[in-house]
Amino acid sequence: MPENPPDGSNGPEWTNDPDLASRRFGGTVMWATDELFAEKENLVNPWPPRHQPETFGPKGQVYDGWETRRRREPGDDAAVVRLGLPGIVSGVVVDTAFFKGNYPPAVSVDACALDGYPGPEEVAAADWVPLVTRAPVAGHTRALFPIEGAAADRRFTHVRLTMHPDGGVARLHVHGSPVPDPRLLDTDALDLAALENGGRIVGCSDMFYSAPDNMLAPGLAAHQAEGWETARRRDDGNDWAVVRLAGAGVVRFADLDTSNLRGNAPGWAALRGCDTGSADPAEPGSWFDLLPRTRLQPDTRHRFVLPERREVTHVRLDIFPDGGMARLRLFGGLTERGRAELTRRFRESSAGPTG
Numbered sequence: 001m002p003e004n005p006p007d008g009s010n011g012p013e014w015t016n017d018p019d020l021a022s023r024r025f026g027g028t029v030m031w032a033t034d035e036l037f038a039e040k041e042n043l044v045n046p047w048p049p050r051h052q053p054e055t056f057g058p059k060g061q062v063y064d065g066w067e068t069r070r071r072r073e074p075g076d077d078a079a080v081v082r083l084g085l086p087g088i089v090s091g092v093v094v095d096t097a098f099f100k101g102n103y104p105p106a107v108s109v110d111a112c113a114l115d116g117y118p119g120p121e122e123v124a125a126a127d128w129v130p131l132v133t134r135a136p137v138a139g140h141t142r143a144l145f146p147i148e149g150a151a152a153d154r155r156f157t158h159v160r161l162t163m164h165p166d167g168g169v170a171r172l173h174v175h176g177s178p179v180p181d182p183r184l185l186d187t188d189a190l191d192l193a194a195l196e197n198g199g200r201i202v203g204c205s206d207m208f209y210s211a212p213d214n215m216l217a218p219g220l221a222a223h224q225a226e227g228w229e230t231a232r233r234r235d236d237g238n239d240w241a242v243v244r245l246a247g248a249g250v251v252r253f254a255d256l257d258t259s260n261l262r263g264n265a266p267g268w269a270a271l272r273g274c275d276t277g278s279a280d281p282a283e284p285g286s287w288f289d290l291l292p293r294t295r296l297q298p299d300t301r302h303r304f305v306l307p308e309r310r311e312v313t314h315v316r317l318d319i320f321p322d323g324g325m326a327r328l329r330l331f332g333g334l335t336e337r338g339r340a341e342l343t344r345r346f347r348e349s350s351a352g353p354t355g
Contacts, residue, residue, distance in 0.1 A: 015093065020176050065170035075165065081159050093145070094107050095142045111160070113158075209224075227324050239321070250332045266323040
């Protein structure tokens with residue numbers, strides 16, 4: 001059965017993982033059986049569902065979601081999503097926000113892994129792996145489904161949402177950990193922190209306004225909410241976030257981007273590195289300076305050369321005293337150990353072609 005936390009409550013830990021299907025990361029709804037009332041593309045919109053009552057178009061009430069016509073024959077409606085970030089799925093959220101008399105009684109979710117850029121017919125012919133077997137859902141509710149069993153260790157590129165038999169769903173969130181294909185990366189020159197390359201935030205002091213994983217997203221932040229922003233500090237401390245890099249590597253350049261942050265940019269920032277293969281990150285002496293405390297400007301993309309060329313697996317960003325960061329880029333190259341880690345993770349999560 002799905003978990004259905006009440007509105008405003010915190011979900012399980014896996015809901016903090018990136019949404020691999022989000023349009024923000026390049027996800028797209030490439031096919032659907034029907035979308036007469038509301039377009040399939042809305043399923044992967046990155047903003048919360050919106051609704052304005054009594055807003056009617058030629059086909060009825062306008063919904064920020066996907067809605068099909070009422071079926072008068074046997075069958076089910078389905079939509080196929082190409083993940084923007086292929087990876088291991090930790091959980092799925094089926095959100096029926098504002099669909100109260102027109103939600104599906106039940107849903108299921110399947111996934112597959114395919115190389116390249118297949119079209120809808122090729123994806124339809126794939127061998128699909130169940131992520132969520134047919135399960136009941138309610139209207140105007142976020143149904144949370146943790147992924148368990150063998151599928152929880154597999155890397156996927158596409159998912160299929162099926163409504164039994166028809167109705168409307170506002171959002172499909174596919175939370176998980178990105179797993180890049182090392183064949184498509186230049187491991188000598190890449191952003192070691194990027195989500196799409198396997199970087200992740202593994203700890204932070206505060207994420208009151210927005211999550212620090214946002215700093216590692218592709219592209220530029222369009223507004224404040226697309227970065228990381230903390231609450232105002234009223235003590236003598238400072239805020240921080242720790243990035244686990246895509247693999248062990250050497251960072252040569254750092255981009256600290258405060259775009260869109262004008263009255264809430266940090267005054268200063270610093271970077272420190274740690275190699276957890278040879279040191280305990282819990283010991284303060286395990287961390288060494290990559291970028292000393294440096295003054296920042298509001299609404300500015302800063303680039304710094306990092307003279308320290310030691311191997312690191314984790315980088316800690318300290319901002320003083322608080323504020324936000326739109327993007328954090330850590331450019332460099334993987335070491336031999338890092339390349340081996342990246343390749344091993346890809347191979348272990350790819351259990352062979354599924355289509």
